[in-house]
Amino acid sequence: MSRIRALAAALASVPITLFGLILITFLIGRVVPIDPVLAIVGDRAPQDVVARTRLELGLDRPLPEQFIRYVGQLAHGDFGRSVMTSNSVGTDIARFFPATLELATAALLIAVLLGVPLGVYAAVRQGRWVDTVIRVVCLSGHSIPIFVLALLALLVFYATLQWAPGPGRQSVVFDGMVDQRTGLLLLDCALAGEWEAFWDALKQIALPALVLGLSNMAYIARMTRAFMLESLQGEFVITAKAKGLSAAAVVWRHAFGNILVRLLTVIVLTYAGLLEGAVLTETIFSWPGLGQYLTGSLLNADMNAVLGATLVVGLTYVVLNLFSDLMYRVLDPRVR
């Protein structure tokens, strides 16, 4: 019964969190010292065009009325129209978010598959040269700005060695070849059976995913190492060793099993951060993702787009948090 109650409480927090997010973003959007009408009509428009547009957007109404109207639209699934792209914000998000989702997932896979084993290995070899090397690599990876890593990667792997293609999600020759079904280009290419386009898309994503993945790998590895060091000193590890279990069993089954819950939180939050859109990486690699969309919208005072994209980012956080909560209950016997 308590499990159901806890789950209900977690679910009930979702609309409250989202409402708070909408309210705060809406208010920020209205109090910034930028006239949203300028984004639509431009600086040169005569005052009557400005006034008419302000009226059409309902910006002359009191703030609470504007908010209620906006929430009413959202309830009908209408995010409004983006000034920047002329599309409905929903259509834009359906185009930009999958690009970010694809990149973030690829980066997370790299980060987890490299970061976790490295962190565990460094903890097991604590104080030895291997540990020192891994720590230095992780510290560098985490402290070097992402744009430096991205440009270095472009310079070395794209410009010099010519192993990787340049910025963009697809090469010129494949541009527009595959119809968008899911928005996940790799998946769309596979579904369409366009394998050449698939390989091209895979090559295009490799470098930005690697850059983002390495940067996040450093964080995951450091956290894994710290958790493992604590775990390896636990009495249950000494007991396991005394029982004569193999080193691998002690490390992976007992010590690592014990850090899974905390590690999951780190991984989920990393994923949430990646899904928010890595603005600098997306900019350098001309990756048409949510980060670029949100930044462009902010700079253009395109408030519908800003609100819509923020809502999606917020929703992602909420859903991943909920997922993390649920996984606690699966992984941690004390919560069951």
Place this chain on the structure above:
Amino acid sequence: MMLNRRTLLAALGASPLIPAARTAWAATPRDVVVMALQMDDIVSLDPQESFEFSGEEVLANVYDRLILPNLKDPTDIKGDLAESWSTSEDGLTTTFKLAQGRKFASGNPVTAEDAAFTLQRAVILNKSPAFIVNQFGFTKENAAERIRATDERTLVLTLAEKGSPSFLLYCLSALVGSVVDKKTVMAKAVGDDLGNAWLKSGNSAGSGPFQLRQWRASESMTLEPNPAHPSPPKLRRLLVQHRPDVSAQLLGLQRGDIDIARTLAPDQLAALSEDAAYTLLTAPKSYVNFLALNQNHPILSKPQVRQAFKWAIDYEGIAASITPKAYEPHQAFLPRGFPGALTDLPFRKDIAKAKALLAEAGLPNGFEITLDHYTVPPFADVAQAIQANLAEAGIKVTLIAGEQRQVITKTRARQHQVAMGLWGSDYMDPNSNSETFNVNVDNTEAQKNRTLAWRSNWKDDEFTARSAEALKEPDAARRVALYERLQRDHQERSPFVFIGQKVEVAAMKKNTTGLELALLGDRTSYAKVSKA
């Protein structure tokens, strides 16, 4: 030195790695040209609505206009879709005769009915650029009567009042005058939108050398030749890509993935200028960078203080050290290249003179003031240089950096003291800038036309009247002379300090040719772009 993307790349570029990159050519097919452009400003691709730099430029290659001024000599106006035109003796009626044989991409012939529909459409939709057409007295109510096609090739425009014939022609040469295919557009119309939703979202219905095949906002645009054009481009496709990061844009050019890079930074261009593998194309643009001194400030409204600003700034130094290959010194409201533009530079840094002017204004110890400026390069650096120059004269400036629209919002509300701005001409006629920098008929909030003069609280009836007089002068040579005199007096008395005129530099691979840059974005031509 602070490490940023550009300095990092510059440092790495000095390594032997870069030459290897230079050898890798021709990554794009020969009949496809890839151009990198910052194009996240596009709001609409409807020529009767588009009013942003990159949108106007692209559309100029998709649509034709009735007439166009010669790029090298703007006083020479040539027919484009129109083969001839004439103005009635009373100056109220202008008749255009359309050339035969021109076709839209759809295959439909270009008729006077299409031209009339286009201008009526601009008036009825009443989007941002509509004022360019509306200033001749056209309204929703009278558009059908005053913009008429009398036969398949004859378009007759009836103006509300007599004015300069060249003014009408220059205005019709603006992008808003781009002729759309009535049949195609109306087939896509929804309600009373005259096809606006269809055109603005990336479709085209023009007779220009290209047609729009695909637009993905803030990502890419694909142009393909219009087979119905008299001289269709040699390319199979022109791909315009949004490449926001200039360092990545440079790498793309060096690697061969980009054929034309349009928004490289000055230091990158300086490096490329010494490399025989690239061609740099340079052209002045119609954008002028200026300071606006708000005249509601008691100190800034003193004539000597306005002059002191003009004599304290190191124009040459700013151009040489901060904005090389980006801005050239320019000190008049008409950009170089416009009919009547003054190109001499009467002001130079003279701190003693600036101090003397301040003393004459009763401010021997200077004063404190705020300066709003954009954060994007090069404005922040230019603002800091001006701050240092003015400090030498005794004017203590506090800089207020803001996002571009934030600064514009503030200046439109007239809440600034001094603000740095950038103004690009809307159309080729001198009135475009003369009006905004001079005319202020009503300095109250009731004013609809919020010119830069209005935004600076500068109401000088003499300048307003002289700008109007020049606008209506029917004789082209006398008109130019009026603007020259107006600029000279404006330099002496206005609260505007002009700092520089924008210069555009495009970097192209050696095997790519044919791009034509122009003073106004809506005249930049891709028609002859080709790759060897």
